[in-house]
Amino acid sequence: MSSFLEYRHAAIAIDTTIVSAGVDMPANVPARLYVVLVEGGDSNVTTIKRGADGRKREVLARRWLLAALGDHDDVMERVALYSGSTESGNTCMGTRGASGCISPEQYIRKYRRLLANATGGWDGLMPLLHAKVVLDGADEALSQTPFFQALADQGRIRPHPYEQKAIRLTPGDGSADSVIQTLSHVHAITREFPGIRLGIDELGYVDALLSRYARRAA
Amino acid sequence: MQTVNTTPRIERRHLHLRVGLQHLEREIDAFWPRMGESIAYPGQAVRLSFLLEEQADRPPMWHLHAALAAYHEMEHFCTRSAATVRGHLTVGEAGVEKRMLPEDYIAMHRKALADALTGVAALDVLSGLRLHASFAYYDLGDGPDQVWFAARGWSPSRRDDGGWELDMVLSPSTSPTDLATDAFGLYKVAHLHEACITLDSTSQQRLTEITAPAMASLF
Numbered sequence: 397m398s399s400f401l402e403y404r405h406a407a408i409a410i411d412t413t414i415v416s417a418g419v420d421m422p423a424n425v426p427a428r429l430y431v432v433l434v435e436g437g438d439s440n441v442t443t444i445k446r447g448a449d450g451r452k453r454e455v456l457a458r459r460w461l462l463a464a465l466g467d468h469d470d471v472m473e474r475v476a477l478y479s480g481s482t483e484s485g486n487t488c489m490g491t492r493g494a495s496g497c498i499s500p501e502q503y504i505r506k507y508r509r510l511l512a513n514a515t516g517g518w519d520g521l522m523p524l525l526h527a528k529v530v531l532d533g534a535d536e537a538l539s540q541t542p543f544f545q546a547l548a549d550q551g552r553i554r555p556h557p558y559e560q561k562a563i564r565l566t567p568g569d570g571s572a573d574s575v576i577q578t579l580s581h582v583h584a585i586t587r588e589f590p591g592i593r594l595g596i597d598e599l600g601y602v603d604a605l606l607s608r609y610a611r612r613a614a
Numbered sequence: 615m616q617t618v619n620t621t622p623r624i625e626r627r628h629l630h631l632r633v634g635l636q637h638l639e640r641e642i643d644a645f646w647p648r649m650g651e652s653i654a655y656p657g658q659a660v661r662l663s664f665l666l667e668e669q670a671d672r673p674p675m676w677h678l679h680a681a682l683a684a685y686h687e688m689e690h691f692c693t694r695s696a697a698t699v700r701g702h703l704t705v706g707e708a709g710v711e712k713r714m715l716p717e718d719y720i721a722m723h724r725k726a727l728a729d730a731l732t733g734v735a736a737l738d739v740l741s742g743l744r745l746h747a748s749f750a751y752y753d754l755g756d757g758p759d760q761v762w763f764a765a766r767g768w769s770p771s772r773r774d775d776g777g778w779e780l781d782m783v784l785s786p787s788t789s790p791t792d793l794a795t796d797a798f799g800l801y802k803v804a805h806l807h808e809a810c811i812t813l814d815s816t817s818q819q820r821l822t823e824i825t826a827p828a829m830a831s832l833f
Contacts, residue, residue, distance in 0.1 A: 473696045476716040477616045480692030484685045500692045501717040501724075508717075590617045 398440040400487045401496065403458055405506070406433045406605045407514035408524065412580055415573045420543060422584035426467035429576075429583060430511060431524065433602055434463040439492050460523075462596040465583055468511060475507040476500075515605045521572050523602045524565055529582055532560045532593035537585045544581065562597070618696045625705045626674050627666040627825045628723070630730035631739055632659045633797040641795040645762040646802070653682075653798070660801045661687045661730065662740075663723075664813075664821055676818050678745065678811040680801040684727070691723040692716075707827035714830045722828070737793045739824070742786040744814040749806035750777050759806075762799050777808070 408431040415421060437458035445455045464474040479500035481487040487503070488496035498506070514520070531538070538544040538553065538561060547553050547563060556562040563582070565575045586592050635642070635658045643650035661681050668674040681687040695716035697703035704711045705719065714722070731739060752759050752770070763769060763780070770780040780803070784796055804811055813821065 469699050472716065473618050473699045476696035476699060477618065477693060479695070479716070479720070480689035483688040483692060484683075500688070500695075500720050504695075504715075504717040504720075591615060593615065 397486075398438045399485055399492050399496075400436055400481070401439050401456065401458070401490055401492070402434050402436040402487065403490050404435040404606060404610055405463070405510050406435075406460075406523075406602050407431070407510045408433070408520035408605070409511075409514035409516040410520065410576055410579065411516060412576055415576050416571070419573050419577050421577060422543070422581050425580045425584065426470075428467060429465070429579060430468065430471050430514060431465055431520075431579070431596070432463040432471055432507065432510065433460050433523070433596075433599065435460050435602070439488070460599045460602045462594060463507075465579070465586065465594060470583075470587070471511060472504070472508065475504055479503045518572070519605065521575060522604060523599045524575055524579070524596070525567050525572070525600070527565050527599045528556075528597040529563045529565060529578065530556050530560050530595040530597055531563070531582070532558070532595070534561060534585065534589065534592045537589040537592060541581065541585055543577075544585070547578075616693060616696075618699075618702065619694075620697070620700075620702050622670055622702055623697075623704075624668045624711045625665060625703060625828055626668055626707060626711075627822065627828050628726055629664040629739070629821055629825045630723075630727050631662040631664075631736040631797075632730040632732045633662065633736050633740075633794050634659045634732070635794065635798055638791065638795055638798065641791060642798060645765065645795070645799070646758040649758075658682065659732075660797045661727070662736075662797060662800060663687060663690070663727075666818075666822065666825075674818075674822075676813045676821055678800065678804060678813075680804040682801060687727060688720070688724065691720055695719040705828050705830035707829075712830040718830075722830075734790070736797075737790050739821075740784050740793055740797060741788070742820075743784045743817045745782045745784070745800070745811055745817070746814060747780045747782060747803050747806075747809060747811045748773070748777060749780075749803065749810075750808040752778060752803075752806050759799075759802060762802075766796070 410429040412425050412429050413427050435458055437456055441457045442454050443457040444452050446452050464471040482498050482500050482503045489498050490496050554562045565578055568574050586594055635654050636656045639650035639654035642653055663679045664676050666674050666676050679690055698714050698716050698719045701713045705714050706712050768780060768782055770778040773779055
């Protein structure tokens with residue numbers, strides 16, 4: 397049995413009220429939209445990495461993944477649902493050993509602190525620019541939403557492996573309105589259709605959001 | 615994919631029992647062949663959690679949840695804790711129910727599970743209970759669950775939608791060994807597809823009398 401190892405975490409707070417007037421936003425969009433990222437990987441999946449000394453080593457594979465997208469309560473609900481997997485050791489912090497064990501209560505508090513210290517503004521948006529939102533099991537939902545129908549007509553909803561769909565978060569000229577708008581609509585359909593599985597690929601510069609200590613901990 | 619139960623409800627009381635199974639290899643084998651050896655090992659126990667919940671416009675109702683491994687039981691309460699985030703699930707006696715943080719809700723049940731009734735005290739609670747189970751399907755005919763039902767004199771009845779209803783009475787005259795075996799049987803029933811186990815009004819009254827109100831304010 398493998399465990400999912402979580403190494404580092406980052407939270408981005410997006411102020412959805414800053415988008416320009418006239419941008420079509422979904423109804424009931426939260427004023428503060430959180431994108432919670434976790435750097436993790438399975439305990440039995442490895443990759444080859446070249447170290448600082450130039451030598452190649454086999455190390456556990458890890459990458460930045462989307463942990464949750466939504467307002468504060470959406471994120472905390474998702475974290476509470478996941479927290480049970482720490483009880484059985486299916487999710488650990490950094491290592492499967494005793495030092496990686498975490499209780500569900502600690503796990504939830506960890507994410508609560510993370511949200512309290514989320515990065516906002518342009519700094520927070522940086523990793524999301526040109527990243528790819530990946531939707532699984534969303535074909536029906538995408539076809540029912542005018543915003544996504546318009547994106548599909550523009551050819552911006554691309555097929556992704558395993559019959560998933562991908563949307564590139566492309567910013568406009570000097571403005572992140574389209575990124576915030578797309579994320580808000582993605583959040584709205586995942587709320588309306590809870591069966592949709594959501595991910596974000598090709599995130600960049602997430603390390604820039606971390607403290608110097610957390611950057612070194614990699 | 616797990617989703618949050620958004621039905622507004624209040625958890626009024628809870629009662630956790632831990633019934634040891636280590637001495638029941640022969641008894642479990644009698645009803646569920648070849649399971650005795652893998653189930654009845656030292657330290658193994660069935661964990662029964664009775665929860666008194668109240669939904670709007672409905673009287674409070676005791677429900678049973680059962681698990682073998684302690685972490686399975688905790689996982690159940692972690693999943694439930696997600697409903698506390700937006701206040702779909704609140705905790706406390708009538709008039710003093712409160713919202714809880716999910717981590718506090720989990721901690722409350724972790725403490726309660728650590729203090730679960732065990733041994734004779736747990737069997738005393740089970741003795742005489744009248745339960746009602748509904749489930750989608752089970753091993754019909756001469757399957758192991760059916761053998762246990764028949765040995766206790768219970769017979770499932772078919773619903774219009776193809777599911778099953780079963781009334782179970784844990785007779786007070788049953789020996790402690792058989793009662794502990796029944797506790798394992800309850801675990802089996804609780805894990806049937808779409809299973810829900812509730813108590814009849816007399817048993818509900820009894821559990822309400824022997825339990826204290828859940829107190830969110832302590833956390």
